[in-house]
Amino acid sequence: MPRNHRPGPPPRVSVIVPARDAMPGITRAVTSAMEQTLGLSRLDIIAVDDGSADGTAEELDRLAAGCPSLHVVRNAHPCRGGAGGPRNTGLARATGDFVFFLDADARLAPDALRRMVAMADQNGTDVVLGKMVSADGRGVPKAVFRHNQLRTDAHSCHAYATLEPCKLFRRSLIERLRLRFPAHLHHGEGKPFTAAAYLNASGISVVADYDCYHLGPGRASPGLADRVEAMRPLFETAARHTRPGIRRDTVMRHHIRRELCPALRALAREDETEARDRFLPELRRWALAHCSDALFPTLSAPERLMVHLLRTGRFDDLLSVVRNAKRDARCGHLVEKGSVYWLHPFFRDPDAEVPDACFDVTDRLPVRHHLAGAGWHGRSTLRVRGRAAIDGLAADPEEDRAELVLRRREARDEVRIPVEVTAEDDPAQFAADVDIAAGDGGTPLRPGVWDVFLDVRAQGISRTVRFGNRHDDGLDIGTARRVVAAGPGLRARVTPYFTSPYRNLSLDIGPAPRGAPCEVTEAVWHPSDKGTLVVAGRLLPPGTPARGRLLRLR
Template sequence: MPRPRVSVIVPAYNAMPELTDCITSAMEQTIGLDRLEIIAVNDGSTDGTGEELDRLAAMCPSMRVIHQENSGTAAVPRNVALDLAQGDYVFFLDSDDYLGPDALRRMVAMADENNTDIVLGKMVSVGGRPVPTAVFKTTQPRTDIFSSAAYRTLGCWKLFRRSLLEKLNLRFPPFRNTEDKPFTAAAYLNANGISVVADYDCYYHRDRANGNNLTLTAQNLSHRLQGTRMCFETVARHLEPGPRRDQIMRRHVEWELCGPLWWLLLREDDEDIRERIYPEIRDWVENWVTDPVIEKLQPRDRLLLHLLRADRFEELITVIRDIDKDAERGHVIDKGRVYWAHPLFRDPAVGVPDSAFDVTDRLPVRHRTESASWREGGLLRLTGHAYIENVPTEDVATELVLRCYDADRPEVRVPTRVHAVAGLPDDDRYANAGFTADIAPATAAAGAPLGRGRWNLFLDVRSQGVSRTVRVKSPGDEWTPPQSIVTAGVDEPTTVTPYVTKWGNLSLNVGMEKPRDDTPCRVTGTVWHRSRRGTLVVTGRLAGEGAQEAGTPSLRVENGAGDHRETRASLSGADGRFTAALPVKGLRPGRWAVTLPLPGLSGVAAVPCPTGLGSARFFHLGRPYTVGPVQEASETTLVVEIRAADVRRAVRRRLRRLARRMRG
């Protein structure tokens, strides 16, 4: 009998009723049961899990069930199954989750074609359970942990080449929580390449209806200490000190050290914190947390680590206890830097360096371009407003900056005229945020014309000596760039053309071939219908090159399995404006990309994700659903996620809130 390609390992403890969907999703994989083995380990369940596994195995010759006494951790049943696995690859599937039908076929093909040892399949949240998203922005046939976001996800729900696990003699440590992180970390650090399948929903991640997921029930810091220490030790064992180790260590410092300290430490017994947990964590900091790691963290985490380094136990506890109050204390501006006005800032008795409180590079810039138009004398005038949040607009010295990306040319800086502006949040603080800048292409480069090339426009927003630089956006979806003008060049007249990039940024084309407008279909609005619940309405217009040939667009949603729904837009007037309304009711839960197919061009225009689009609720077959945008799913295309509402969970949450109000 040929060896199976994949061994699917399922640890199961009191996993009903989700277990049936889980195992069925493995049985129905398109790779075929003749190429699979399913090894399910019943870890002493008392809710009928064992009986259900036996029932399913009786229908599936590729499935094997092991029954054992309860171990209290998913690690032990996984190891039992791993010792029995015969597949070329191993996939760990939790009993409350399930697979997309084509998941394993795609993942095995990816590993085979690229000779990679680990494959990450796109994860999908069901019911709101958090899933990693950064690594799944694009499909990556071959990458590694240093040049991708793969190391951000250390859950074991991945495809592993079994020969790698056996070469490392790799098994899960028997911890109740954080058992999969050192396992996956060791595999990552020794893998011959990693692949990412991001164009198909492979793994559906959900909480159990009864709320007894180990991840949720083992929420004490003491449950995490052994696993976290093992993560640090694993990285230190496989990577030499230096930038690469720091890059990987940073993940554990942020997620396994600082994060749990903020929300778990004060749940522990006071004596246990002082005698056991605090010394353990201090040891991690002394051994593995370097200055370059600390520099890249957010200020409150930097403060924690400096207090641990200085052995300031009492201050550490006070900082964690008062974090909500201290977060609202405001800022101190000094010599062009902005600092968190924390009670310990510049406290000589504690001695935490100023750098721990420095928030300058994390302050957002609020800005908007109001207009861009040609004026007499060949001047391109930009108007708008810009300010650095938490820095009042005093001594403003904002400049416009032009940077050429077609050639190695010096940047060009254009002073702006600052003026008062009304209507902004907190008008008093940001009263002088308005700006006007005149670009003279014929003389902008220190009296000489701008050189040939495509010039990106930036704002260097400066106030009170504090400086932050942002890209200049176009004035909006409805705005049309002004026409080209001809200016005096060095040798001959030069054409200067303002244009908008596909990311919505404003740029100048100086003397180059005119940039082709690849988006004859421009979206001007995306909202949920006010009365027809669960219906997406997209408005736009056909303009620019290719608009005549584009034809009437359709509004289309499509998921990773190729399922789709489409509706024809209706045109209104002779100016190319259109409206399309598409109901998502009846579509299955998951993520759906939203596009506008253009029949005349045999092309597709993306519907960008608008910042103001919220969620919508609707009922289908008597069950409540929610649908809303997934902001981080794509940089260019709106992706909406449909979720079946967990009524029991919502009721429990509402009852808990009611109980808290009554106690208060």
């Protein structure tokens, strides 16, 4: 069906829907685009039928008959790959300021495009991610959608973890980069497109407070050959659109961890002999070309070992490592000269000849920590109670003393407070006293936000972690807000709180309200005496006697 051109200004969004044998989901997908609160006059819906034989084409014609904003395009020569070809066909006809790619088995929430366009307009961003949800258990990214992000980039948020193209793209960016989908791929055709857009966008926005995009059931898991074929343009795209250095290493690390290493694990299956002979040499070339010396140490120890064996062409050893990964994960650790090593069978095996760097886990040992409570002890001391230990390393309570570390934001101030072990049978259980009046070398803690860390030690190994995000259910530290004595004649307002979105513990220290003789903690109407307001509170500074005091309202 030929494209009908409408008079008037160009639409805000071109919604491109590739479809091949997409019944019955195509009806719901296209209808969700037609029902957008942005308005049909501001939409250009392009549905591309790619040789369907199940009635999809006829259903699209039926929907288009009642909607002038819906245009149906039939590919004269259906693509043999995935959705890339039909998407390219739609892109060639798009006229909107923005483009959104809608899968034929998914749907948009009614207000999705209006919110996403507003986010792009207000912040001048080229790509907008709308929160993705799934009703059937299909995995969706979560970290990037913890909160709205007005303007960020691919290196500063978790956006790169979602490379599917179900996003809002500024069309001028697409045309400037001449972006198109690899039409020959059956799997992952959207990832290089999205990666290139991310890496060149003037900014990225995230709409996280509204369920914008409802995923469909998805396609069947791809075969190994399709997975490896899809990796090639990903590495090529990352290399083409980044310069050597930290940013390129960050992107390549993602692809090595999420694409390359899983492919190596799949190749180790006994029935993949032919695929191993075909793909391992190519995967080795990618590892040599794209895993820099600076990137290599940032991989986990198992990943470093696999990549090392791949880069050195030791394919048999690589397959052995992958096949025995579950067994070897239970191997212990060696602590030596301030470093911790994974005792893998290849560690210092003279026949294996693998460098120690492949087994160094010093900076990767997890710290188990838990906040049990935070409450006032005395006039100006906040007592923090909890538990902390380095996983897999036994600590000596006399030698390995942990510290609570306070770091003031936007400054280099740091205060270290030794913790006290509070249980003889559990050296990980501790309490630390934060003295607001004298905690900084005998002087009061300065005003500002102080983030709370733990420096945990065992066998000469030290690990510092942010503290507080693991705590007892129902723990409310907001009740610990207080005005306290902060030195002779000085008072400070101290508010312990959990940060958003990560729920770590911080202290907000500021000047006490000037001239405030008390702090009101509760004000309620008397249950039986109408017109009587009952006010409860405490006099300041703490310890001031209440006898002879009057409450005056003005």
